[in-house]
Amino acid sequence: MKIELISIGRAAKILGVSIGTLRRWDDNQKLPAIRKSGKRFYRLSTIKKHLESEFVENSDLVELAWEWVSSEKGKEPFSLFYCSNSAVFKTKLVKMQNKLGSISSLRPIFPLITSIAGEIGNNSFDHNLGKWADIPGIFFGYDEVKKLVVLADRGQGVLETLKRVRKKLSSDEEALEVAFTEIVSGRSPEARGNGLKFVREVVAINKLFLEFQTGKAKLEMKEGKDALNIQSSETSIQGCFTVIKF
Amino acid sequence: MIVELKKFGTTLISRQSGKEAFAVFALNLKVVPKSEKVIVDFTDVITFSPSWGDEFITPLYEKYKDNLILKNTKNPSVEATLKLLEKIGAITMNNEQ
Numbered sequence: 001m002k003i004e005l006i007s008i009g010r011a012a013k014i015l016g017v018s019i020g021t022l023r024r025w026d027d028n029q030k031l032p033a034i035r036k037s038g039k040r041f042y043r044l045s046t047i048k049k050h051l052e053s054e055f056v057e058n059s060d061l062v063e064l065a066w067e068w069v070s071s072e073k074g075k076e077p078f079s080l081f082y083c084s085n086s087a088v089f090k091t092k093l094v095k096m097q098n099k100l101g102s103i104s105s106l107r108p109i110f111p112l113i114t115s116i117a118g119e120i121g122n123n124s125f126d127h128n129l130g131k132w133a134d135i136p137g138i139f140f141g142y143d144e145v146k147k148l149v150v151l152a153d154r155g156q157g158v159l160e161t162l163k164r165v166r167k168k169l170s171s172d173e174e175a176l177e178v179a180f181t182e183i184v185s186g187r188s189p190e191a192r193g194n195g196l197k198f199v200r201e202v203v204a205i206n207k208l209f210l211e212f213q214t215g216k217a218k219l220e221m222k223e224g225k226d227a228l229n230i231q232s233s234e235t236s237i238q239g240c241f242t243v244i245k246f
Numbered sequence: 247m248i249v250e251l252k253k254f255g256t257t258l259i260s261r262q263s264g265k266e267a268f269a270v271f272a273l274n275l276k277v278v279p280k281s282e283k284v285i286v287d288f289t290d291v292i293t294f295s296p297s298w299g300d301e302f303i304t305p306l307y308e309k310y311k312d313n314l315i316l317k318n319t320k321n322p323s324v325e326a327t328l329k330l331l332e333k334i335g336a337i338t339m340n341n342e343q
Contacts, residue, residue: 111323118259
């Protein structure tokens, strides 16, 4: 594979900083350059990645995910948040698990946060395999400082998925209620883990907040209450959007 | 027979990996009669979920019923998952803290 190298002048222009700044970043290893005949060069991919991480650092994670899931035309999310398949998701989830587990105040609860995030993310893969509307995979991000996890997919949504076993369902709101409340023990035509019921039970008895939207139906759950508070949202989305706060 | 779950990993979360784990483990179970005790030890499991559990624990219970013993289940994700599996199957599994 050919690696495209660019000059320090071009890198500075792309990043919107001075050449002097880039020299300093090279010296203090913030953004190391590649030296060739005494001159500094950069991989174009490295510069793009740096630009992306700077943008992400200054952005609101929830807004980024919402923009991605609610935009009419699908495009791949930033690589930092993109899980194109379940193996990538598992790797990122384990990283989150270890990160949250290293924070002493979260020790009693981090396995539950990881578990419900895992159920929601894997639901997206299990129910949409081969049926993604445009972009396969999910958006998955977390912020241990702001104490939140965000997951989103541009799949078929809960109504379409549940209609395979509950043909009479007709609205997003109804489907959302069934998904979070009714135990579906039948394994036909596809295996079901009752993952969203699990999410509900965990949120109801722990210091957690959940926001979940599919289509135009949106629910909010708070600690200590198992009420779902399902409402209609002004914006309808392609698949599912989740925010877990801890 | 004792099954140490950590041998399948410490983050046990997806239906697919639960299914794969059980498919491999089922070969060992062929020689274990229903009358024998099967102890599932959760020591060192960090994150457990209903999807994985439904593919591994549920079929074990279906075969061994009361001879299935669950051990070291104090992890909150293990406790919450087992509670849900029992609710779904309307069963009570033997739990040995």
